[in-house]
Amino acid sequence: MLTSPREDETLGIIASQARVRSYQAVSEVPSSIKTPLILPESQPLERLCHMFFSRHHDAELCSFFHKPSLDLPTLRDRSPFLVASVLSLGALYLPANEAKADFGFETPVAVSDHYARLAKYYIYIVSDEPSTYAIQAYLILSMRELLTWSNIKAYMYAGTALRMAQALYLNVEITSCFSPQQKEVRRRTFWACFVVDRLISYSFNKPLAMSILLARVQLPCPENVFAFNEGYTGQTIEDISSHANQVSHLGVMPFFIAMVRLWGDMAILHVSGGRRRSKHGPHSSESEFHRCQKGIEDFSSSLHASLSWSIQNLKIHQVTRQEQAYINLNFLLHHSKCVMHQEYLPQLDSQYSFNSEVDDANTFDAAGISLDYADSNIIKTCTSSVNVITHMALTLNAGSNKDRELLQSIFAANAILTASAVHLWVLYTQSCDECPKHIALANAEKLRQIIKSWQPQWRVATAWVETLEMLYKLYVYSYGKIVESDLDCWDMGTDDLSNISERAMDAPDESNGHPMTPTLDGLPDPSTVCQRLYDKIRSILVNPLLATDVKKRNLRIYSRTLWQHMWSFGPIEGDGDGFLSLESIMGETGAEHLNMQPFDTDLGGI
16 A cells, blocks of 8 residues: 555655665755655556556557566666656556555546656656666656646657667667667667657647657567567668568567658648648649658558458457557558648638638648648548548447557547547538538547547546537637537636636646646747638647647637638627627628538549
8 A cells, every 4th residue: 555645745765775876866866855666565566567568568668668577676676767657657547446445545647646756756866867767767757748638748758768769879779788688678669769759749739859860770579579589680660661561470560660650740740830831732742741641652552451440450460469559550540641631621711701802821821822722632532531530439439448448549549639620621611412411520529529538547638628629619600500519518718818827837737737838838829820710720730738728718819810801890809808709790691601501522432
């Protein structure tokens, strides 16, 4: 049994046994952070470890632990920072009754917070001493901070891990000094840095910290080779696609990592400015979008049939215990075919503008292409991939408890957010027989419910749900409410937001963190966002982790200014930061515009 939260405030002293040489620095650490890492009893400890390994080790972390030789008490002696990080992440999945009975805390999040605090105490000791253990701990702690929607620390911890990895030259092959097992641990730790960097950067709308040009190390070896500590000469990320017919020999992980690279290139193109910064059209050979799309299509066409999404293939990979990598690979593959493509889905707002003046910013993107241009190939690719993402998510969610656990991943969450946004686009802009509105709305609601079901374990799921509800609200205020929907449940608020940053800072979570605020993130004033609906939708989707009050403030401003470019009588004025409803603004004579008739885009065959 652990000490209670109150007792935990009065911290003890470092355990008598020496841990690692870095403990020599203990005397320089404030006494308030000197505490031993006391492991729970055997059965609860095994539960936490099982949850960590089943949920994250084989996903974002590229299976960097050598399981046959792993012993937590021994590892605790070598790196209490790493063990505390493992327990903090695994604790998120504890049943509530076990958190109370086995650990003395009211909630699983409180257990996680306890171990996260211990892990952060050890940061004072190891922050300037790079080691493989420290890198692994920082990566795990980064994922934990992301899932608890605490603050920007997830991005900072990931950055520290990446710098340490470069300091230790994990990105290059070492021909001597290390055993085969040690070499493979180094490789897998490097690739875990690569994967986490892309996930965290995309989630926080931040630049990548690691270039693929740094990767001069081979991809992970097959699991049986790693387990038996055998030497291995494998493929690099550049040539893995030429070995696509060797899935049974190489395993799924090398192809998963290659897909992370391709997805990351396209996803970062989206969050770093999208078509507003792309100076070449999507079909130009000089376009980054075109280059990324071709790389994805070439890789996709080279993949063995066993790696494509199907229920039968899922069963095959369940037998080989590679189902997590298989599922994540497919979410990444199909998300990469819609995450940037969605920026080329035309909205209808300009068709109903009463302002005859032409504003280049409101009319064209950086390549000089009209925002109203409809490219049927891009639209078809986007909507087809969204349909696959939706099918995967709904199939897994309707399956066993294990299937639902496999579905609950950052990879799936990112894909689901984009898929939901595209379903809302179909709902409000399409009227062809191939795009029935009731199905689009049902799919958007089902996907939202999936993410909502993750809220008890992942605080960040609340941020994602808010983002979807915020997006739906913006569509309602743009085109009018088509039907009643459970999505229409988000209170936008009307309070004075002059002290919004201070209020967010004054309301820390259990980890003494808080979601991102404009002061912390340096985001521009939302009133400066271009008045086109495209820009406002994009701004919502690339900033899902903003604090709730910030989102409400942004949505009120977006909704108040959305129609300014459509009316000749100037800005719409409401009461303070609130805004008038479109029905009130337009009155009876304008009410007919609230449910604008969408144009038909030929999506036949989708």
